[in-house]
Amino acid sequence: TSLKIGMIPADGIGKEVLPAAQRVIEALGSAIPKPEFIPLAAGWEEFNKNGKALPDETVRVLKEECDAAMFGSVSSPSHKVPGYSSPIVALRKHLDLYANVRPVQSVSGTPGPDVNMVIVRENTECLYVKREEIKDLPDGSKIAIAERQITSTASERIAKLAFELALRRGAERATPGAPETFWKGPPQVTIVHKSNVLAVTDGLFRESARKVYEENKDRYSGVKVNEQLVDSFVYRAFREPEIFDVCVAPNLYGDIISDGAAALVGSLGLVPSVNAGDNFVMGEPVHGSAPDIEGKNIANPIASIRSAALLLSWLGYTDAANRINVAVDNVIRSGIATPDLGGKNSTTEVTDAILKNL
C-alpha cells in the first residue's frame, strides 16, 4: 500500500518549504508506506488566476483520494475582496479538522529558555465562523458585528484531545530510552480563556473542558488541570514558559498565543502544526507566506519538515517521526541555519543537512 499525501503549497514561501518537507518524507524509505504526493491548488494567487481560493477539485481529491495532506502558507489581502475567503480556514472546516496542534519546543544544547509546550487550538468556531455584518447608521457612520460562537460539543471535543495528548506525552516521556524533555512534571492541561469578561462563551469553553476532566476522572486522574486568562497567559508564557505543558484554547486565542510562543524558540520558522480531525490530518507550518523573502531560497524549511514529522506521528509512524525530529535537532545544534535564526544557509542547504542526518 501507499501513503497518499495531498500537497497544497499555496502562496509565497509555501512553495519553497513544502518541497523540502517532501524530500525528507521521500528519504524515509521503508519506515513508512511508499509516499505518493498529489499537488493541489489553493491560495490567493490561485484566486487571482482562477477566481477560487479553494477549488472544489482540491477538496474532492483530499476527501476521496488522500490519506493526509500538507499545507504551505497563504497570503491574504488585508481588506475585503468580494468572493475571496481564506482557504486554510475553509479547509479546516471542510475536512472537519477540529484541532490545530502546535508544539513549541526548544532544542537542548541551544541557547534560550526551556520550552516544551503544545498549544491545542480549537479550529472550527470562535470568531472564525466568520458571521459578520455591517450596517450604515442614520448619521452616516457604520456598525459592524461579528458573531463569536462557542459550543459545548466543539469545546468538549478539543478538551478531550488535549487531555489525551497530555497523557500520550506523559507515556512517551516514561518510555525507557525516551529522549529527555524539558517538561518534567506530570501531564498538565492549562485551559486558556477570558471568562472574567466573556462569562458566557468563555465560561462555556472553560466548563466544557472541566467537564471532560470530571467525567473521565479515572482516565485523567494523573493529569493536572489549571487555567489561565489569555492576557496573563501571554505574559507568563514569556516570563516562565517552562510552567506549561499542554494548553487548550479557543480558536483566536490559540492563533495569537501560538505565534507568541513561537518567539520563545527563536523563530516562527521552527514551529510546526497539524490540523487534525477524527478522520484526516493536515500538516501546516505555523509561519505565514512571507512575501518579502519569497523566491530567495532562504525560507526556513524546518517548520514544514517538523509538520511532516508531526503528521507521521499522528498517523502512527512514530519511529519515522522521531528520526526526522532527531535529525532536525542535530542540524539546529550544528548551527546550520537560515537567516531568520541569524544563519547564512539556504533552504536547500538546511534541508540537505537534515537529509544527511536522517
Place this chain on the structure above:
Amino acid sequence: TSLKIGMIPADGIGKEVLPAAQRVIEALGSAIPKPEFIPLAAGWEEFNKNGKALPDETVRVLKEECDAAMFGSVSSPSHKVPGYSSPIVALRKHLDLYANVRPVQSVSGTPGPDVNMVIVRENTECLYVKREEIKDLPDGSKIAIAERQITSTASERIAKLAFELALRRGAERATPGAPETFWKGPPQVTIVHKSNVLAVTDGLFRESARKVYEENKDRYSGVKVNEQLVDSFVYRAFREPEIFDVCVAPNLYGDIISDGAAALVGSLGLVPSVNAGDNFVMGEPVHGSAPDIEGKNIANPIASIRSAALLLSWLGYTDAANRINVAVDNVIRSGIATPDLGGKNSTTEVTDAILKNL
C-alpha cells in the same frame, strides 16, 4: 483650587499600590493643585459585601465631584456569578473612557531590550460589549454566542487619539533638553487587527484608522502608518520590540498585547495605564489583583505610581509627571526592587525610595 481624585483600590494588591501612588502625588507640593483624595468602593469584595460590584454612589461621586480617578485592580470570579459584572469594564463605559493608553518602556541603563511603545487600546466595544447568549440545543448540548461590535465612530475616535499621541511624543522628543528615548524614528502608528479573518469588523477598524490619516494628511504627514496582524504583532513585539512606537488596537487585542508587551520590560508591575475620555481620566496599573501576594507588602507600586504620572501628564501637569518618572527610573536603576523584579524590597521601601528621589 484643588485636584479631586477618586481613589478606587478595589481588590487584592490594589489596596496596597493605590496608597503608594497617593503618597507620591501628595509629595509633589506646589507642582500641582492641592490634591484631595476621595475613597470609593468597587470590586469583587464589595460585591460580596453589598451586592454591587460598582455602587451607584461611586459612579455619581466620580461624575459629579472628581477631576480624575485612580483604580487599583479587580478580582473576578472565573465563572458566571448572577449579578456580578466587572466594575472596571463598567466604569470605562459609564465615564466614556474610550481609550486605554498603555506605555511600555524600558529604562536606559538596565538590562533587557530597548522598548518604547505605547499601546492605545479601544476601551468601549469589541467583545467587551458583553452581549452574550446561551441556548440549549435539542441534543442536550449548548451553544453560546457573543457579539463583537466595531463601529466607525469608536474606531475613528481611538485612531485620532493614537495619531495625536504619536505627534505629541514626537514633539516631546524634539524639545531641547528632552530625555533621550529609545524610539528615534519619526512618529509612527501601527494599526493592529486581524482583517485577514475578520474582513468586516477588523476591516472596518483598519479602514477607519486609515481614513483618519487620509482626512488629516496635512496634520499627520510626519507620521508613518503601518499595520500588523495581531498574531504577528505578538511575535514581532518579542523579537524586535524596538520597531514599534504607538500601536492602536481593538479592545481585546489591546488587552492581550499589552500584557504581552509588559513581559518585555521585566514585570507587569511596571506598566501603567490611563483610561481616558474627552472629559475624564482614570489611572490604572495594568497588573491584576494578584491574590497570591495580597497583604504581604511586596506588590510592586511602580505601575500605580507611573499611572499617577501618566494621569497628571494627561491633565497637563507635565513637569510633575516628569519628576515622578525620573524618580521611578532612578530607583529602578538603583536596584531597589520588589520580588516580581527579582528584588527583596517591600512596597513601602520602593515607595520611600521614589519619594526620596522626587
